[in-house]
Amino acid sequence: MAGISRKYRLLRxxxxxxxxxxxxxxxxxFWAGAISIGLISVLFALLADRAQxxxxxxTGNDGWRFYLPLVVTPLGFVLCAWLAHSxxxxxxxxxxxxxxxxxxxxxxxxxxxxxxxxxxxxxxALTIVGLACGASIGREGPTVQVxxxxxxxxxxxxxxxxxxxxxxxxxxxxxxxxxxxxxAGIVFAIEEMGRAYEARTNGLVxxxxxxxxLASLGLLGNYTYFGVAKDTVAFAAxxxxxxxxxxxxxxxxxxxxxxALKVMRRIRRWxxxxxxxRALVVAAxxxxxxxxxxxxxxxxxxxTGYVQARGxxxxxxxxxxxxxxxxxxxxxxxxSGIPGGLFAPSLAVGAGLGSTLGLAFGTATGTAALxxxxxxxxxxxxxxxxxxxxxxxxxxNHDNVIALxxxxxxxxxxxxxISNEPLYHALSRVFIAEAIRRRRAETSEAVKA
Numbered sequence: 001m002a003g004i005s006r007k008y009r010l011l012r013x014x015x016x017x018x019x020x021x022x023x024x025x026x027x028x029x030f031w032a033g034a035i036s037i038g039l040i041s042v043l044f045a046l047l048a049d050r051a052q053x054x055x056x057x058x059t060g061n062d063g064w065r066f067y068l069p070l071v072v073t074p075l076g077f078v079l080c081a082w083l084a085h086s087x088x089x090x091x092x093x094x095x096x097x098x099x100x101x102x103x104x105x106x107x108x109x110x111x112x113x114x115x116x117x118x119x120x121x122x123x124x125a126l127t128i129v130g131l132a133c134g135a136s137i138g139r140e141g142p143t144v145q146v147x148x149x150x151x152x153x154x155x156x157x158x159x160x161x162x163x164x165x166x167x168x169x170x171x172x173x174x175x176x177x178x179x180x181x182x183x184a185g186i187v188f189a190i191e192e193m194g195r196a197y198e199a200r201t202n203g204l205v206x207x208x209x210x211x212x213x214l215a216s217l218g219l220l221g222n223y224t225y226f227g228v229a230k231d232t233v234a235f236a237a238x239x240x241x242x243x244x245x246x247x248x249x250x251x252x253x254x255x256x257x258x259x260a261l262k263v264m265r266r267i268r269r270w271x272x273x274x275x276x277x278r279a280l281v282v283a284a285x286x287x288x289x290x291x292x293x294x295x296x297x298x299x300x301x302x303x304t305g306y307v308q309a310r311g312x313x314x315x316x317x318x319x320x321x322x323x324x325x326x327x328x329x330x331x332x333x334x335x336s337g338i339p340g341g342l343f344a345p346s347l348a349v350g351a352g353l354g355s356t357l358g359l360a361f362g363t364a365t366g367t368a369a370l371x372x373x374x375x376x377x378x379x380x381x382x383x384x385x386x387x388x389x390x391x392x393x394x395x396x397n398h399d400n401v402i403a404l405x406x407x408x409x410x411x412x413x414x415x416x417x418i419s420n421e422p423l424y425h426a427l428s429r430v431f432i433a434e435a436i437r438r439r440r441a442e443t444s445e446a447v448k449a
Contacts, residue, residue: 025158027158029158030151030154030155030160030204030207031211033154033170034169034173034207034209034210034211034212034215035211035214035215037146037147037150037170037173037174037177037215038173038177038212038213039215039219040120041146041174041177041212042177042220044127044128044143045139047124048127048131048304051128052132054132055072055132055134055303056299056302059072059134059299059302066295066299069133070291070295072133072134073133073287073291073294074283074285074288076129076133076134076135076287077283077284077286077287077290078280078284078287079133080126080130080135080283080339081280081283081336081337082276082283083122084122084126085337088121088122089113090114091119091122091123092337092338092339093141093334093339093427094141094145094340094342094424095143095144095146095341096145096341096424096428097424097427097428098114098431099144099145099170099171100425100428101429101432101435102114102115102431103168105435110438110439111163114145115167116152116153117149117150117153119145120145120146120150122339123142123146123339124142126339127340130333130338131304131340134290134302134303135287135303135333136301136302136326136329136332137304137330137334137341138304138341138344138345139178139304139340139341140178140343141341142339143175143177143178143341144174146174147171147172147173147174147177147212149170150170151166151167151170151173151208152170154166165205166204168189168205169189169204169207169208171188172186172205172209173208173209173211173212173213175189176209176212176213176216177212177215177216179390179393179394180216180217180222180223180225181389181390181393181394183393184390185205185212186209187386188383190385191383191386224395224396225395226394226395227313227396229313229366229370229395229396229397230366231364231366231370232367232399233367233399233400233403237363238363238367238403241358241367241371242403242406242407242410244357245353245354245357245368245372245374245407245410246375246407246408246411247375247410247411247414248357248375249372249374249375249376249410250378250411250412250413250414250415252323252353253376253377253378253379253381253411254379254415254416254417254418255418256349257379257419257422258419260334260335261419261421261423261426264335264427267335279337282335282337283337283338286332286333286335290302290332290336293332300318300326301328302329304344304345305347305349306348308326309344309348309350312351312365312366312369313366313370313395315364315365316365317358317359317365318351318352318355318356322352322356323350323355323356326348327349329345330342330346330349333345346377347391350369350372350374350375351369351370351372351373352372353372354370355369357372358372370395370400371404371407373387373391374387374408375410375411377391377408378407378409378411378412378415379411379415380415381423382415383412384409384411384412385408387411388405392404
């Protein structure tokens with residue numbers, strides 16, 4: 001009996017060890033994936049900043065180098081479009097639509113076409129090339145696709161089944177690490193990525209955001225993306241500005257979204273017969289137009305617009321028509337088909353719009369820039385909670401919570417009146433439709449065979 005009892009105890013111990021490994025191995029892989037997202041996001045940010053610095057040094061401020069973008073920018077756009085089409089299909093554009101589409105796709109092969117480690121490399125490299133040639137793009141949307149790709153790969157390695165929840169967690173971690181805005185990452189996951197949010201993903205999202213945030217903090221320390229905003233919205237005197245920034249900002253943001261969707265649909269139809277040659281023509285034309293706008297604006301519209309937005313928040317007024325120029329440069333960069341996001345350029349447009357409205361209302365530029373960013377960004381992405389939370393965290397001033405909420409909600413409401421189709425979700429349907437067409441073609445060929 002003693003021998004039987006001993007064998008039984010050994011069997012139970014071995015089973016416990018096996019169960020323990022089965023439980024902890026996926027968790028360790030998941031944690032490693034979240035930390036990797038934070039580290040990759042920091043590296044991406046440093047490389048993106050370096051790329052913009054190289055472009056500004058290369059183009060200079062006077063002499064013949066000032067006009068160099070007229071050659072460099074269209075050539076860079078063509079290079080990015082060619083590489084994206086030939087070697088990294090699925091890397092075009094922001095990256096957020098790809099992550100949203102992947103959550104709706106059930107087939108693993110369909111997901112791997114828009115979320116993979118190969119696309120991580122391509123997305124980062126081509127976004128950096130785009131910034132190095134003066135494109136008006138950001139790295140935050142691409143970081144979402146990168147985060148979702150890393151987490152989905154971690155799911156494959158760890159044998160985890162919750163693919164939709166892990167894509168959501170990776171996307172949230174990407175936003176949190178890109179801006180050092182953990183709350184915005186969570187809100188973005190709930191409002192923009194999830195839409196129909198599942199409570200069981202709470203732990204995944206929170207853990208991914210915490211670990212990615214810790215990795216980012218370990219390398220860069222604690223910081224606010226735009227510094228600390230010192231201006232506060234006065235209760236009575238500044239509320240006409242709140243209304244103006246919300247309504248006008250939301251209207252201009254909805255116009256951006258509407259134009260982007262319509263132009264991109266026309267381009268897709270035109271490209272259908274000769275995809276690569278015509279895609280390169282579009283990229284060249286858009287790149288040349290971006291270069292002309294950049295030269296005409298004195299170089300202000302090149303790159304993410306971070307410097308201009310931060311200057312406005314700190315109280316330096318932007319040129320009255322900067323927001324129009326940046327709006328056009330961002331729109332052209334988006335429809336060109338090159339990889340790159342629109343978070344940072346949109347915030348720059350909003351800051352420029354707010355600065356202009358602030359001058360008209362006789363209000364402090366810093367306050368007006370914040371409100372303009374909230375209204376315009378909420379109008380573009382139709383995600384008001386993400387808009388005001390991300391601006392609060394990026395500026396470190398919580399005295400303007402109610403005013404920013406109002407501007408964001410007014411921007412969202414105005415945008416819904418103009419366009420009821422959220423930009424990222426409309427673009428995600430393109431990737432879903434492509435997966436469906438490809439699946440039907442494969443089924444048709446199998447039937448014929």
